[in-house]
Amino acid sequence: MKDAVSPFRYPEDVKPLFLETEDLVFEDGTCITTEQMWDFMTKEGPARYPYAFNTQASFGGQLSGDVTFLSGIKQNYLSMTHMDRIRDMHEKGKPIVIVRGWITSEPYYAAGCISVGPPFPRGWMLQQIQGQDFRQASLRGMALLEEARQNLTIESCNLIAYLALLKRNQLPVSAIAPCICTGCSDMAYGTVACRSGPIKVPAFFLDYPVNYNHGEGRVEYLETGIRELTEKLGAVSGKTVTDEMLTAEIKRENQARRIVRECQKMWWEAKVPPTNSIDNSYVHLGSMGAFDYTVAIQLLKEYYREIGERIHNGVLGHGLSSDPARLFICGSCVHPNGAFIDKKGGVIVGKDDQWSTMTMDVKESGNPYENLARAVASHPYERPTEERAEWTAEQVKDSRADGVIFMYNWGCNYQSAVAGMITDIIKERTGLPAICIELGELTRMESLEQSQNRVEAFIEMLR
């Protein structure tokens, strides 16, 4: 049965405006013209991924619908074609390495690897079959989740469970090399589970020391760990990473983080939110770099200009109510459905985990490993929980949020453990309402009612 709801389409009258913008240029010099992007988003994309153009409110991955926000269209293009680009890069010899979170990307990219998140196996296998509608893609996703859990445990969070697909499916993954920290409980044990089974993927960790009693000792430990991680990644890619190469990558990613910080500052200070919740997710570009930091930086610059113009002209993000309830999101690697929040009268103003990484400004001269270790060691998100909560409360104030949602995945031990404590501290420091919501449906396309009901009730209370 085909989806009953009319799919989203970009209107042709936007095309001339879009074509006036810059082409995207990637690290290897490949240029994708605006004409090519437009064609993809209006012809090839809808044919290959019909489900992505679904507009059902329950679908958490839908396009923003802001057809005049041209940087947003480009980001949608990048995210819809990312598997194609990863495949191309991989075929040209770039190893794919599974990581978790946003602690640091520099060693991976300096070593010539592509770092992808734990759901990569699902994404890869899902896009093998194209032309699926919403229901078909949803069922396929559920089947993959079930297969993954059968090979791991029912208590794994839905996101990490997909690692177990590596045990029985030949996928183009060269290594699993996450940073083990308080951000995720399941990544460490999910990786260990991959050490046995018919297919074994090489794995190594960056160990993040969580105890803050020993300042300099932690930095030294991290420095050695980052150096070893970089060497191992270099062995995977066949590259010897020099200090100069790592410094160059630090500079590149510093630039991305700086632009994100500038965009976010501007966005937070704007009289009305200039973009909707989906288009406000450009922070991703600073933390994961769209798998190509060169193009991510170009797009972030376009974001900066366009957001600035919108603020200057007093433009309100598409689909937002005139005075939306501003929500700051905390918690594990999950966020509520932006389209749903906008529809119910809210807007997402920030997310603590990625934002924590964006605050990182790595020193660009001297020993790059020490510089990186020093920056990584000071991640607010990884600090002792009381300190993290104090930092978060400041971000909540800066973002002029009206309320805070601490959201965590089902199965997430470390973030759920401190959800109540963090929201209690934020409530005390800001006087704002804060709620904890457990999310069970992560990466599923359907069955979102439980969490959405809670989010909707919270927004109604704020309004």
Added chain:
Amino acid sequence: MNMALTNLQKIQEAVERRPGEIDALKKNGQKVLGWIGYTLPEEIIHAAGIIPVRLGRGGDDRLVEIGSRYISTQNCVFIRATAGLFAENSDPYVQKSDGVAFDTTCMQVYRLGEVTKYYFRKKTFFLGVPRCFQTPQARQYFLMELEEFTLRLEEFSGKKIESHALAASIGLYNEIREAIKALYMHAAHDNPPVITWHEIYGVVHAGYYLDRQEYLALLKDLLHEIEELRDAGVVGKASKRVRILLSGSVIAPGDTKLIDIITGLNGNIIADDLWSGLDPYIGIDIREPTLKGIADAYMDRLLPPAIPHLDQSTDNRLHNLKDAVKESSADGVIYHSLRYCDSVTFKGLEMKEFLSHEKIPFLEIHTEYAKSDIEAIRTRSEAFIEMVKFRKQAGGRI
């Protein structure tokens, strides 16, 4: 406890006296440090002149519910129950603890420490533990953490740890470890044993609270008594019951559900691979009486289940289990995984496959402290024990 062994009775009486003794010691200015963790060298606490008490209780669903108000329902039931223990503050050892130490081997324990500090205003100590024990930098880091931890203990007790005191404590703990291992040998090797695994498990838990010198003396007396009874032939008939080795998540004091079910089904638990049982006592070889000696020994020991070791071939935990099954002539392994104890639960499938290669029967029991699954566990355990019994009768050919 087996009242035929008079020293078991003495240990029981010592445990009953202990809260009163601690009160008296506290009046004289001695500090009590409760601790929860896996890689926390109690020797150092003892050498600082502080009374160490290993905290945590299991089996009480009511405490789980209370703890869930402060920590999440996504945390393992032992962690939730222990949070409930702090919230309720009626456990004598929680009450008497002037501070609580947590290590970060299991990061849920670390989170419990944070929650304890914030909500229950306990003085807390954290000991950082690396996640990859084998690397030189991990050893260096752990040594730094131990040095910092020691400094904080010295501030807490108001007394510097002298090297001779540390050496004496290490010697004491080495003897305790040897005595516990000797007790387990009796349960695993003697048939019938003079002392059962169940009784030994109680003795281990008594050691959480007792004065360590007194505890060692009681252990020595108990071992002596066992030897005497064995030499005198005061033992019953050899048992043909199915011999079970228990592995997996901690089975903390108070949590008797699975143990009662197995023994009620005529299963004979003869050994364990539990951090609440034998595991903390094995594989520790402190070669020099210094913090470095302790750090190295704790990094070389049996890997705690919460350490994400990436190489199966060097995972001494798996190989220790295989050896323990052989040495104890266990007929099968029951793998106890507590709800949301990820470090154990995620390894269940691998453990099953690993033991299957060795032709060792395996049953995973995934449970929590609620009583609602007792009959389900009983049915599964009974089927397993029956299956293993038939296999045993057929000479392992099934």
